[in-house]
Amino acid sequence: MTAPMRPRYELAERLYPYARSPDQDQAEPARHPVVVVGAGPVGLATALDLALRGQRVVVLDDHEGVGQGSRAICFSKRSLEIAHRLGCGEAMHAKGVVWQRGRVFRDRDEIYAFDLQPEGGHRFPPFVNLQQPYVERFLVERIAAVRAEGAEVEIRGANRVDDLAQAADGVTLDITTPDGPYRLRADYVVACDGARSPIRERMGLTFEGRVFEDNFLIADVRMTADFPTERWFWFEPWFKSGASALLHKQPDDIWRIDFQLGWDIDREAELRPAAVRARVDAMLGPDVDYALDWTSIYTFQCRRMARFRHGRVLFAGDSAHQVSPFGARGANSGLQDAENLAWKLDLVLRGVAGETLLDSYDTERGAAADENILNSTRSTDFLTPKSEASRLFRDAVLDLAEGHAFARPLVNSGRLSVPAVYDDAPLVGPDALPGGPAASRPGAPCPDAPLGQGFLLDRLGGGFALLALNCTPPSVDGPEGVPFERIGLTCERDDPLARRYLGDAARAVYLLRPDQHVAARWGDPTPAGIGRALRHALGTTA
Amino acid sequence: MTLTTAPNLPDPDGVYAALIDAHEGLTKAESDALNARLILVLANHIGDLDVLRAALEVARGDGTP
Numbered sequence: 001m002t003a004p005m006r007p008r009y010e011l012a013e014r015l016y017p018y019a020r021s022p023d024q025d026q027a028e029p030a031r032h033p034v035v036v037v038g039a040g041p042v043g044l045a046t047a048l049d050l051a052l053r054g055q056r057v058v059v060l061d062d063h064e065g066v067g068q069g070s071r072a073i074c075f076s077k078r079s080l081e082i083a084h085r086l087g088c089g090e091a092m093h094a095k096g097v098v099w100q101r102g103r104v105f106r107d108r109d110e111i112y113a114f115d116l117q118p119e120g121g122h123r124f125p126p127f128v129n130l131q132q133p134y135v136e137r138f139l140v141e142r143i144a145a146v147r148a149e150g151a152e153v154e155i156r157g158a159n160r161v162d163d164l165a166q167a168a169d170g171v172t173l174d175i176t177t178p179d180g181p182y183r184l185r186a187d188y189v190v191a192c193d194g195a196r197s198p199i200r201e202r203m204g205l206t207f208e209g210r211v212f213e214d215n216f217l218i219a220d221v222r223m224t225a226d227f228p229t230e231r232w233f234w235f236e237p238w239f240k241s242g243a244s245a246l247l248h249k250q251p252d253d254i255w256r257i258d259f260q261l262g263w264d265i266d267r268e269a270e271l272r273p274a275a276v277r278a279r280v281d282a283m284l285g286p287d288v289d290y291a292l293d294w295t296s297i298y299t300f301q302c303r304r305m306a307r308f309r310h311g312r313v314l315f316a317g318d319s320a321h322q323v324s325p326f327g328a329r330g331a332n333s334g335l336q337d338a339e340n341l342a343w344k345l346d347l348v349l350r351g352v353a354g355e356t357l358l359d360s361y362d363t364e365r366g367a368a369a370d371e372n373i374l375n376s377t378r379s380t381d382f383l384t385p386k387s388e389a390s391r392l393f394r395d396a397v398l399d400l401a402e403g404h405a406f407a408r409p410l411v412n413s414g415r416l417s418v419p420a421v422y423d424d425a426p427l428v429g430p431d432a433l434p435g436g437p438a439a440s441r442p443g444a445p446c447p448d449a450p451l452g453q454g455f456l457l458d459r460l461g462g463g464f465a466l467l468a469l470n471c472t473p474p475s476v477d478g479p480e481g482v483p484f485e486r487i488g489l490t491c492e493r494d495d496p497l498a499r500r501y502l503g504d505a506a507r508a509v510y511l512l513r514p515d516q517h518v519a520a521r522w523g524d525p526t527p528a529g530i531g532r533a534l535r536h537a538l539g540t541t542a
Numbered sequence: 543m544t545l546t547t548a549p550n551l552p553d554p555d556g557v558y559a560a561l562i563d564a565h566e567g568l569t570k571a572e573s574d575a576l577n578a579r580l581i582l583v584l585a586n587h588i589g590d591l592d593v594l595r596a597a598l599e600v601a602r603g604d605g606t607p
């Protein structure tokens with residue numbers, strides 16, 4: 001029996017109101033190459049990426065727009081680069097608050113400061129703070145724009161997926177709408193339906209990991225304060241509003257405040273405005289005027305699915321893995337899932353790659369999830385020590401950090417998201433560039449670099465690229481049907497381009513994947529070697 | 543680098559006394575905290591996770607917790 005359509009959360013913005021689709025009037029379920037379930041940041045980015053590659057995509061969401069609350073607020077350079085390739089990076093950059101300094105306090109004392117000094121020659125800063133609803137809105141607007149230009153992508157609001165059945169040749173989805181139920185057939189389903197993933201549940205798949213026994217209160221407050229645009233974190237703050245506290249600036253004069261409340265709390269009582277205000281007042285002092293914009297209490301979990309691919313159903317974002325927010329690894333890693341999956345699914349749908357390529361999505365993003373979970377678990381263990389010994393060492397680190405530089409790197413208030421490097425991944429090819437920089441080794445995301453008036457990443461067209469530096473690009477062609485281009489560039493010794501791609505080498509040839517990760521690199525490639533690496537990167541080893 | 547387990551202290555009695563003296567007059571909690579800080583200082587001095595792991599193994603004895 002299907003439940004009636006009832007929103008699970010309040011909307012901030014109705015971005016994709018329900019509209020009856022002709023598919024709902026078909027006697028037989030209409031067939032689509034890809035159905036994406038969930039219009040959160042990950043589902044939207046996946047759909048947009050596939051649409052830009054020429055695929056026909058339907059996105060189903062059980063709501064009609066963006067939910068309330070800022071939720072994810074820190075977006076990394078890599079996320080901005082991905083968004084830029086999709087056509088909305090500039091919007092995010094323009095609206096976001098750029099920050100780079102962080103301070104860590106204990107009680108009243110600053111014990112540690114860091115500076116994510118941008119190393120010039122990148123289009124985007126290390127991080128911007130931007131409320132997740134903006135990111136979703138920019139993605140929806142971009143989807144509308146590419147649709148207006150002819151791309152076949154649509155978002156169907158108030159379309160709730162209640163069940164699915166998988167056969168050898170496709171997946172059938174049972175959908176409920178305000179007009180009643182209907183069915184769709186899909187070659188592939190991308191499940192981006194969030195941490196509670198109904199699809200995962202319907203398929204009876206496990207989501208294992210750890211729940212951390214602690215509660216965090218988020219209070220977004222609106223105020224015109226002249227605190228600097230920095231990330232301020234307190235251990236055992238003097239104002240006693242929590243075991244730890246965080247202050248971080250967002251656009252629109254909103255500040256994210258986070259308090260660590262402990263495990264045994266009365267959730268409802270803590271969420272009362274008077275209770276929240278008492279904590280915020282203690283932190284900001286009596287003279288600061290502010291309004292509560294959004295409040296929420298959450299607990300931490302670090303868990304993942306054992307496998308992200310189940311036949312024709314692929315899981316991405318929070319449905320596949322969940323981490324604590326310290327480190328900004330939720331939304332950022334989800335966007336990397338989207339970009340890893342989109343080109344692979346596109347090539348499989350085109351019939352030029354097969355199962356092996358889809359399986360590599362699971363291997364690569366599974367390893368990334370493990371890394372995120374490891375980092376997130378370590379941060380959480382530092383913030384919420386689980387044993388007496390753990391607390392003893394934590395406090396010892398904090399005791400030492402103020403006076404001794406050596407202890408500061410041990411202070412862990414969240415290790416900020418960096419993009420995954422697919423080291424040792426099965427489809428990553430040879431590193432045959434002696435003296436080549438580690439940052440651009442096979443598996444790594446391409447570091448950006450200035451190029452005349454623009455940037456290197458802009459030159460990559462979204463397919464495979466053979467990038468030749470200080471030499472002629474070998475005349476190799478990609479396999480039939482695989483987008484492939486050759487790019488030749490020259491650079492001087494001290495150019496950022498040379499520092500990031502040549503290191504000690506005089507020249508280099510890079511094979512780059514459609515997701516801007518390095519597939520292989522050489523000092524002296526042979527056409528046959530390049531061809532092999534390309535087939536290997538496509539999972540069609542022969 | 544490998545962990546030195548052969549005798550390496552020119553003045554073992556002096557080292558031992560220095561450790562005990564440092565805890566003179568401390569409560570149990572203060573002593574525990576001092577030990578934790580000391581371990582961190584020494585771990586940084588060693589600067590090698592493999593050596594530290596080998597040391598932890600020696601300290602844990604035959605595997606009984």
Ligand SMILES: Cc1cc2nc3c(=O)[nH]c(=O)nc-3n(C[C@H](O)[C@H](O)[C@H](O)COP(=O)(O)OP(=O)(O)OC[C@H]3O[C@@H](n4cnc5c(N)ncnc54)[C@H](O)[C@@H]3O)c2cc1C
Nearest residue numbers: 038040041042061062071072161193194317318325330331
């Ligand atoms: C209170 C809160 C605070 C957070 N704070 C941070 C933070 O500070 N930093 C950080 O990095 N991350 C944070 N996160 C996590 C971050 O929001 C997620 O990592 C991110 O939203 C994941 O995106 P997603 O697209 O995978 O899933 P979601 O954004 O959860 O999107 C899932 C979508 O699927 C839809 N859906 C669900 N079921 C169905 C169905 N049956 N049929 C159709 N559609 C369905 C939902 O309506 C939703 O639109 C926070 C999350 C919450 C809830």
